[in-house]
Amino acid sequence: MGTNLSMDAGHAVGVGPLQETVPDLDSPRGDPKIAMPHVIAWNITRRCNLACAHCYISAGSWHEADSELDTKTCFRVIDEILAVNPGPLLILSGGEPLVREDLEEVADYASQQGATVVVGTNGTGLTDERIGSLMAAGVQGVALSIDSLNPQYHDRFRHGEGALSETLAAVDRLGQHELDFLVQVSVTKGNRSELENIVAWADEKGAVCVNVYFLVETGRGAGMQGLKPDENEEILAQLCDLQREYQGRMMVRSKCQPQLMRHVYERDHDSSLLNYQTRCPCGVQYCRITPEGKVTPCPYMPEVAGDLTERTFGDIWKDAKIFKLLRNGDLGGKCGRCEYREVCGGCRARAYAVDGDFLGPDLSCAYEPAPGVAPTVPVTRDVMYGESPTLSLPWSPEAESRLSSIPSFVRGVVGTRIEKFAIEAGYDQVTLEVMSEVRKGMPIDFSKRMPFFARGRPGKLRNAERTSGVDETRPRVENR
Ligand code: SF4
Numbered sequence: 001m002g003t004n005l006s007m008d009a010g011h012a013v014g015v016g017p018l019q020e021t022v023p024d025l026d027s028p029r030g031d032p033k034i035a036m037p038h039v040i041a042w043n044i045t046r047r048c049n050l051a052c053a054h055c056y057i058s059a060g061s062w063h064e065a066d067s068e069l070d071t072k073t074c075f076r077v078i079d080e081i082l083a084v085n086p087g088p089l090l091i092l093s094g095g096e097p098l099v100r101e102d103l104e105e106v107a108d109y110a111s112q113q114g115a116t117v118v119v120g121t122n123g124t125g126l127t128d129e130r131i132g133s134l135m136a137a138g139v140q141g142v143a144l145s146i147d148s149l150n151p152q153y154h155d156r157f158r159h160g161e162g163a164l165s166e167t168l169a170a171v172d173r174l175g176q177h178e179l180d181f182l183v184q185v186s187v188t189k190g191n192r193s194e195l196e197n198i199v200a201w202a203d204e205k206g207a208v209c210v211n212v213y214f215l216v217e218t219g220r221g222a223g224m225q226g227l228k229p230d231e232n233e234e235i236l237a238q239l240c241d242l243q244r245e246y247q248g249r250m251m252v253r254s255k256c257q258p259q260l261m262r263h264v265y266e267r268d269h270d271s272s273l274l275n276y277q278t279r280c281p282c283g284v285q286y287c288r289i290t291p292e293g294k295v296t297p298c299p300y301m302p303e304v305a306g307d308l309t310e311r312t313f314g315d316i317w318k319d320a321k322i323f324k325l326l327r328n329g330d331l332g333g334k335c336g337r338c339e340y341r342e343v344c345g346g347c348r349a350r351a352y353a354v355d356g357d358f359l360g361p362d363l364s365c366a367y368e369p370a371p372g373v374a375p376t377v378p379v380t381r382d383v384m385y386g387e388s389p390t391l392s393l394p395w396s397p398e399a400e401s402r403l404s405s406i407p408s409f410v411r412g413v414v415g416t417r418i419e420k421f422a423i424e425a426g427y428d429q430v431t432l433e434v435m436s437e438v439r440k441g442m443p444i445d446f447s448k449r450m451p452f453f454a455r456g457r458p459g460k461l462r463n464a465e466r467t468s469g470v471d472e473t474r475p476r477v478e479n480r
């Protein structure tokens with residue numbers, strides 16, 4: 001599934017060859033504590049049974065498996081990723097990842113080593129058997145593309161007759177198997193009026209999140225025209241309202257349109273989205289691996305940071321010029337002077353797609369900052385996503401094990417919230433029982449169940465919790 005988990009004035013960076021001089025590491029984003037690969041989107045194949053009009057990776061059934069990294073090389077790459085971050089969120093995507101017969105083998109290896117693994121799929125091949133084998137391989141969640149509940153629209157957009165009914169059947173099966181799922185919607189003029197209905201339907205079906213994707217003109221989407229800035233603005237305002245309405249049950253977010261952060265910042269001070277500490281995280285806390293083993297800042301940005309068949313993941317992450325520029329370079333045009341450049345910063349892939357300058361302005365944004373470089377809006381949270389927890393109470397070994405199994409990206413926020421709750425409730429130690437009481441204090445207030453991104457990994461928890469008799473590793477489904 002071709003979708004992904006996502007800010008100087010007048011500055012332009014020549015791209016393609018990258019400029020030779022890389023700025024000094026003077027931005028907080030260059031600090032290795034911040035610049036950590038928390039989320040990795042891995043397009044493990046370019047093959048796909050569908051051929052969607054907007055597909056950023058131009059996937060299709062005509063691609064061959066020959067150029068894909070083989071299983072053994074995938075294991076080696078996983079080892080290299082985990083040497084940099086022992087608790088990443090790994091999104092195995094494509095193309096259609098289910099076409100790879102070794103998908104489960106790769107997922108199992110990664111989850112056994114400590115990664116939280118989710119799979120991004122178009123859903124048409126999610127049989128009961130496949131869901132079972134993915135779960136047995138430690139897969140914690142699945143992201144499915146659903147662009148409309150009207151088969152005519154969805155099937156035409158996805159170039160696959162019957163695709164919607166197959167994907168909807170997969171949603172029901174995921175519910176029966178109690179495997180968390182996210183719904184991914186690519187918004188266009190043709191389906192924007194359906195968004196509210198799709199979000200309500202996803203909630204009813206028990207989705208943990210709806211991600212609304214905005215076109216980035218790359219891959220097969222290069223020939224398409226995205227929505228106009230004022231249309232984007234209206235949809236973002238709607239998403240801001242929807243995320244507030246569904247807070248506690250399901251996340252609703254934009255993808256590839258970080259301008260949502262401005263709306264949230266202005267209108268929803270309680271939003272968990274304000275826990276994000278960097279502008280668009282590509283190259284800072286996020287990157288993509290192509291089927292052939294090239295590392296790029298995000299799935300929508302084809303500029304290559306390095307080749308995993310020639311260098312290790314750690315070397316590329318630390319030394320690639322494009323990553324250093326994304327971490328430390330000043331943004332250009334209106335994004336560079338905007339007060340929201342640290343929490344939004346615009347989509348770097350879209351800026352790149354327009355004229356090859358990945359630090360340039362995101363022209364899909366309707367906001368016009370005042371002339372002159374404004375001070376940035378202040379951070380509103382003590383602990384942000386991607387930070388380590390600062391703990392003061394003793395934690396039982398089981399509770400500590402549970403915390404360490406939560407994806408690194410949200411661990412600091414989750415750990416801090418748990419302690420705050422424990423202290424306010426008068427506990428002098430954090431135990432699994434305290435953790436099970438604290439759902440309301442989670443970054444996303446799921447009062448009835450915890451989604452995979454705030455839950456520990458079963459493999460890692462098994463030993464510690466066997467002794468305590470508590471097993472909360474399965475998602476709670478009362479609300480489905
Ligand atoms: S489902 Fe569509 S968008 Fe996803 S990989 Fe296949 S062709 Fe691309």
Ligand code: SF4
Nearest residue numbers: 256280298347348349
């Ligand atoms: S560059 Fe754009 S598409 Fe890539 S992660 Fe950032 S916002 Fe998303």
Ligand code: SF4
Nearest residue numbers: 335338344345346365
């Ligand atoms: S101008 Fe728009 S895209 Fe750029 S940082 Fe400001 S709000 Fe974000």
